Structures are given as C-alpha cells and as structure tokens.
Amino acid sequence: MSVEASSVNGHDVIVRSGELKMVSGRRFPIGVGLDFAGTVAATGAGVEGYRVGDRVWGMVHPRRRHSVAGAAEYVVVSAERIALAPADLSSVEAASLVVAGATALIALRDSVHLGEGERVLVRGAAGGVGTAAVQLAHAMGGHVTALARDCHAELLTELGTDEVLECGT
Incomplete structure (x- = not known):
C-alpha cells in the first residue's frame, strides 16, 4: 500500500514510550501507526478483489513486531486487513476512523x-x-x-x- 494518511492512537504513544517492551519487542526504533489510508501499489499472488490504484483503508496487525507501520510511506499487509475506502471521505478522514471507529462499532454492536x-x-x-x-x-x-x-x-x-x-x- 502507498500510504497517504495514518493516525496516532493511544497504542502508539504507549509503544513509543517503551511501556510495552514485552509485547512490542525490545529493539527500537519501532514503527508507529496502526491505521492508514492510501492506494494499492501492488498485489501479491492470489489476491482477489483489489487492483493497483484502488483506494483502501486498513490496519497493520497490532501484535506483530514491526519496524515499519501505518505511518510509513509504504506498508505491506494481508488483504484481510484492508477494505475499499469510502469514496466520500478524504484519506485523512478515513485513516482517523479505522481503529477508533472499529473499536466503537465492536463495543456498541457486538459487545x-x-x-x-x-x-x-x-x-x-x-x-x-x-x-x-x-x-x-x-x-x-x-x-x-x-x-x-x-x-x-x-x-x-x-x-x-x-x-x-x-x-x-
């Protein structure tokens, strides 16, 4: 994915402070940004439903030790971690909603x-x-x-x- 926008969540602040070393890994620097919005730059073998140039939003896996995350220029994520972005939202608006919106939706609808x-x-x-x-x-x-x-x-x-x-x- 070519990242156009990402957001900063509480998770990023805690990880960067070093308070989650046991979860995030002891090597620094560690990338920040769970959620992102951008365009598909390339697809891997067997990926269906997405084409180069599609506008998407998504989230990197929060528990994988990663040195590059959503705030990077490019990210590599599995197709299950993205969706087509709503056409009426800018990339900044979309990126700000992935984690916060999913958290609220899961709490209200599913929990x-x-x-x-x-x-x-x-x-x-x-x-x-x-x-x-x-x-x-x-x-x-x-x-x-x-x-x-x-x-x-x-x-x-x-x-x-x-x-x-x-x-x-």
Whole structure:
C-alpha cells in the first residue's frame, strides 16, 4: 500500500514510550501507526478483489513486531486487513476512523448489542473512540449521554449526544 494518511492512537504513544517492551519487542526504533489510508501499489499472488490504484483503508496487525507501520510511506499487509475506502471521505478522514471507529462499532454492536431507545453512557466522549461511539450510538437509535469536559458540549451535541455530563477539568 502507498500510504497517504495514518493516525496516532493511544497504542502508539504507549509503544513509543517503551511501556510495552514485552509485547512490542525490545529493539527500537519501532514503527508507529496502526491505521492508514492510501492506494494499492501492488498485489501479491492470489489476491482477489483489489487492483493497483484502488483506494483502501486498513490496519497493520497490532501484535506483530514491526519496524515499519501505518505511518510509513509504504506498508505491506494481508488483504484481510484492508477494505475499499469510502469514496466520500478524504484519506485523512478515513485513516482517523479505522481503529477508533472499529473499536466503537465492536463495543456498541457486538459487545453490548445496543438497541433502539436504549441508554448508553460514553466516557471520554470527546476523544477519537468517544466521538465515533457517540455518532454510532445515535445512528443506532440509542439515547446518548456523554461524559466530557464542558468545553466539548457543543461539538458532542452536534454529533448526536442527548445529554452531556461535565467530568471536571
């Protein structure tokens, strides 16, 4: 993949600090960036469904020891780790949604099975996963209460929050 954009997640900060040496490996430097958006530069033997030039988004494997990750100019990933990128999103927008959006979607849809009219509290609602969770929960018909700093209330209301609770400074 030719990477056009990648994002920085909490995972990257922790890995770069050395706090996950047992997981990430003891050799540094280690690449950063789990998620990326870009174009297919080449395909391997047997890859179906993707052609050179396709716009894609995806994620490198978070548990593989890698020295090059999503923030690189090029990444090599298996076809299972990418999908065609939504045409209406820029590469920057797409890259910012892969990990945060997937985390929120898996939590709301697969873990708690949020249903129409059910109430959900989103802690850290102004962060990457939080803003995705607010929008997804709203789209799923949930009653969304956000826990965030007061300065984020207007944005969170625009994203679909029904109620914002101040969490302090």
